Amino acid sequence: MEFIQMLESLLGSRNRERVLVFIYTRRKGYAREISRFYGTDLTPVQRQLERLESGSVLCCETAGRTRLFSLNPRYPFLKELQALLEKALSFYPADLKDRLALNRRRPRRSGKPL
Amino acid sequence: MTLGELAAFICTRLKAEGISCTLSGGACVSIHTRNKFQSYDLDFIPDFGTDRKDIRRTLQTAGFIENGRYFKSDETRFYIEFPPGPLAVGSEPVKVVITLEFPTGTLSLLSPTDCVKDRLSAYYHWDDRQCLEQAELIARDNPVNLTEIRRWSEAEGMSSEFKSIRKRLIHG
Numbered sequence: 001m002e003f004i005q006m007l008e009s010l011l012g013s014r015n016r017e018r019v020l021v022f023i024y025t026r027r028k029g030y031a032r033e034i035s036r037f038y039g040t041d042l043t044p045v046q047r048q049l050e051r052l053e054s055g056s057v058l059c060c061e062t063a064g065r066t067r068l069f070s071l072n073p074r075y076p077f078l079k080e081l082q083a084l085l086e087k088a089l090s091f092y093p094a095d096l097k098d099r100l101a102l103n104r105r106r107p108r109r110s111g112k113p114l
Numbered sequence: 115m116t117l118g119e120l121a122a123f124i125c126t127r128l129k130a131e132g133i134s135c136t137l138s139g140g141a142c143v144s145i146h147t148r149n150k151f152q153s154y155d156l157d158f159i160p161d162f163g164t165d166r167k168d169i170r171r172t173l174q175t176a177g178f179i180e181n182g183r184y185f186k187s188d189e190t191r192f193y194i195e196f197p198p199g200p201l202a203v204g205s206e207p208v209k210v211v212i213t214l215e216f217p218t219g220t221l222s223l224l225s226p227t228d229c230v231k232d233r234l235s236a237y238y239h240w241d242d243r244q245c246l247e248q249a250e251l252i253a254r255d256n257p258v259n260l261t262e263i264r265r266w267s268e269a270e271g272m273s274s275e276f277k278s279i280r281k282r283l284i285h286g
Contacts, residue, residue: 074236
């Protein structure tokens with residue numbers, strides 16, 4: 001999927017923007033989910049998640065074997081970052097915005113057909 | 115060495131090489147509560163513009179080897195980390211850093227008031243009850259500026275949360 005880079009020149013990495021936009025829009029995300037969404041390799045996404053966590057931009061909770069990342073509410077520049085991501089999103093094509101927003105996180109009873 | 119002595123040793127050693135950093139996090143709680151809460155992590159926030167390779171070189175001469183994010187020595191059970199700055203509590207920069215003297219050197223660290231804010235930040239955002247208890251312990255053992263903590267809580271958008279826990283910070 002061709003990705004329209006809004007912030008790559010500022011953030012220094014296309015995948016860093018992908019990760020941040022995904023997590024900002026969906027509140028939480030894990031590496032495989034993000035790489036699948038964008039159709040990109042897993043390793044670069046994992047690398048960005050780890051760097052952003054090391055930099056305290058993201059925080060991580062473990063659910064079983066999955067490391068779930070979210071924006072760190074204690075990051076000193078959180079409000080400004082959220083404003084930047086929101087502005088970048090406003091330039092995204094509608095279909096990409098819709099796909100980012102489409103996120104079933106509510107529980108589904110086990111055994112229920114899809 | 116105790117946690118405080120080690121922290122002062124590290125801080126002084128770095129300072130001698132022109133590297134300034136401030137102790138933050140759980141280790142500050144240990145120091146301000148005289149180890150009623152014991153932390154094994156020393157989180158030092160380096161000043162703006164500090165190069166990690168200078169930290170690495172200095173700590174290596176002191177016997178601390180880098181392992182991932184941490185620096186460790188066989189001679190101590192404590193882990194040393196340098197999380198990236200800025201030195202902040204919530205979204206505000208720390209304005210005043212205090213110093214304490216130890217036999218091993220001078221330690222720069224968060225004041226009791228800022229340490230309470232740092233703990234409350236974790237409580238406010240993650241409902242971390244242990245951090246609330248730590249804030250209470252600090253306030254019990256040290257004079258803290260409750261007016262400033264209230265102001266900061268309001269600036270963080272946590273006014274009602276502060277109101278619900280305020281009494282726990284008042285002692286004497």
